[in-house]
Amino acid sequence: MKSRIPIKLRKLLKDKQSESQNQFSQTQTENQIFSDLKTNLDLIKEELGNSSDITTREFQAGENGELKLAIIFTEGLTNTDAVQNFILDILMEKIRFANIGPNVVNSLNWYDVIKSISLPVGSLQEISDFQKLYFHLLSGDTILLIDGYPKGLAVSLKGWADRGVQEPSAQTVVRGPKDGFSETLRTNTALIRRRIRDPNLRLETKQIGKRTQTDVSIMYLKGVANEKTVAEVQSRLNKINIDAILESGYIEELIQDEVFTPFPTILNSERPDAVSAAILEGRIAILVDGTPYVLIVPALFVHFFQSSEDYYQRADIGTLIRLLRYLAFFLALLSPSAYIAITTFHQEMLPTPLLISLAAQREGVPFPALVEALIMELTFEILREAGLRMPRAIGSSISIVGALVIGQAAVEAGIVSPMMVIVVSITALCSFIFPAYSMSISIRMLRFLFMILAATFGLFGIILGLIVMVLHLNSLRSFGIPYMAPNAPFILKDQKDNIIRLPHWALSTRPRLINQKDTRKEDSAAPKPPTK
Template sequence: MAKILRRTRKKKKKKIVENISSDYNQPIKQTIEENKTFVNAELGNSFDIVIREFKLGKKNPIKAAVMYTDGLADKDLVHNYVLETLMIDVREAELNQQIANSQDLYNRIKEFSLTGAELTEITTMKAIFNHLLSGDTIVLLDGFTNGFGVGSRGWQDRGVQEPSSEQVVRGPKDAFTETIRTNTALIRRRIKDTNLWFDTQKIGKRTKTDIAVAYIKGVASDDIVSEVKERLQKIDIDSILESGYIEELIQDETYTPFPLMYHTERPDAICAGLLEGRVAILVDGTPFVLLVPALFIDFFQSSEDYYQRSDISSLLRLLRFFAFFLAMITPSAYIALTTFHQEMIPTPLLISIAAQREGVPFPALVEALMMEATFEILREAGIRMPRAVGSAISIVGTLILGQSAVEAGIVSPAMVIVVSLTAISSFVLPHYNIAISVRMIRFCFMILAAIFGLYGIILGLIIMVLHLASLRSFGIPYLSPMAPMGIKDQKDALIRLPLWMQSRRPTYLNKQDKIRANTKEPKPTRQ
């Protein structure tokens, strides 16, 4: 009986959905009053929907209406280029030139009167709602089953500001905003190429969020572009509120701590990826743009690497890899050495550590877990608290809490040094999502070290490398160009060679336009 009721409920829901969709897909009604009643009924008589009725012409006036959403449409544009044109210019045109019938008036409005740059002829109620809720202005005429959608989007946005998550000493200071049109303009400003294409679509049955897929035709692989579009088209969800929704729905692997899609709010980083042959995904309503394919090596590279000299950039990049391993295995190495492998520690240092741990009642694993968990809580609290209070939280946590724990004999001073080194090393990584991965993996290594010692750490590293080798990002091996090894692509991997030596695009990304520069080593002119 319960199954029968569920089936009937599902059928009823399907019928309701079909009825709603059929109502939306029906043509525009002939009278202004019917269209006005339908729009108000579907939108619940919302106060932000403005409907202005007026008469067109003087000799044979026709009833017309203009609809727009207050807050999404630019009122100045609506008043000056839509209402004024229709109410004044059309009347003067009718006085100076005889208009035979209403169809001539409709054609005149379409071809001469509406001065908006974006003009779309709409025929269904669904198109009315799509344009109305996107900030456009709807123009309807009495007696016609079609109307016009005039582009008038003009909501308030944050404006272009300095990036907050990726700071650089040298390089551009502008960042993406929450408006997709501003973001596409920031990319167009840097890449003035006719082959830079933007394919747009709407995702989300209720939010109808604008999504743009950006790539350079002839540089990006056709297989990767088609794969991105195919995955986006398969998304069936009510809402897309941030690019993280897209990232989770189209990534290759779900159960992995490592990020498989690169996101950034820096336009120069996106442009550099597009010029290499990658594909960018822009989502309206968020300043973070996705870039695919994303490889493990990408999360250790910064935009500033290409604005400094190659030797400085190479040193900083190697420093990031070293900091990655420090942040990942420093606590586990301390646990393994102090618990199982005391003979590997120099005798003076071993005596000092033993004296410090003499009054500590917990084993090294419990001590490390307590300190790491406390620091993670303090770090999260500092991020979520207001800026005026966040700095105070960090000072209290690092100074007062750490010193008090040592004086109380709960932890040893050496453990405080280890945790501090681990935390500082994680801040060296230029991208926040790879730092989160290190924070997750660190606890696994600590448990393995407490059970098997250094053998557990080596076992964990082997498992991690095997897992990394099994990952793919839109068909590209995650460890490229190290595995599979590409000798030509090592010029911009662990280190960065001078730009004049990087004349080819990465071979694992690009199979079409391989050459990006024809430069030689600069030689000084002799005087």
């Protein structure tokens, strides 16, 4: 962002520069901060359009008020109480009575005295151009400018409204931590630092978005994360050229390996414990300011079926829950299509009493099985979306009551059969069991494709669709890692935390493909259970 300096101010600036004899006078460019305080303030006000939320406060300091200063901050993003206590009060009152001798002032000059001695703040950055000035100002920092000095100070006194740490709304657990990420980047990084107190935990931050200048950070364990994967993440983030980043979904879509696939290749989570566990495995977390959802790469197919609670319960309980998720995956994907195929083409597969019962139920239904299934599936999808968009107080009741009323009314009207209502209800319940919402959406999309294949080719169409889906899954990569690992390629050592979960004392190594360097866990020397 370059400053557009009006002609009158340029002439005034040239006159002032020719008259100025102080030791900091030098040739200025349009982007540099000028020595004259009034000129700087006029330029800032014009560039920001005299916005009402940009507050400017001019004042004098020094024993006799010989020093002219100004602070600039953005209301709503800056802690005004801290500005009063740590800047104005110090410079306007206490600095006059401070024990600072004239020799110290002469040797350091006022700028160095204020920077090194006067301001009791933790973060202080020197700025010399308007581009950095605008960035810090619009990020919530307080800008301090001193008359006669062609540079300023950015004082970190951010203080915007924060939702705070609350329980995650989309990824709840029965047993486990209840804290979740918020929309503030520094709060989110602190939640991870709190769990991983390792000096090798690296945090790298950059700004992405020409207009928004959104802070995007990556966190990983140096020596554990694959260096090539870290370099690939940095490279993809550096290539992003976009006006705005408003949510981590922007980043996810711009850096994913495969665009035309229904399956997600980047995992997102709002749980600090899940992200910390992924970092300890050797994966990389991408945090975006302004959203509670953190991206995790690389993300494999098995990761979307794993929940944090799997590791907080006993190994046998965690294994049972995982097996239920894989069973629910196939039921949610294939239940309607299997019903369509059997009732349309393969009636001989059903026992005679069940076949007679189904035939009696469908006697008055005027539509084929495919149309019947499409009506019920689309109705349920509409009810599900309506329940999500409605106010929380009535959203859940509307979706539940709506499904019961519409289902019962459709059966009584003879539009659908009772068996189809049961099949759709089982399918809907199974689609809610996945810890990752993105995988649930993928199954919802593929379900309609399998229904069409079943209505066209019967069970042969379903088998053909499964073969094509498996081939597609094996062709996917997530930051260079095979998407179906450790199943394809098959890695025997990684099966201990795949479909089944062995006890913690048996989880002695990290996943081989994700981590190629430090594959041994430090805590693997924990004693095994006593044996008789």
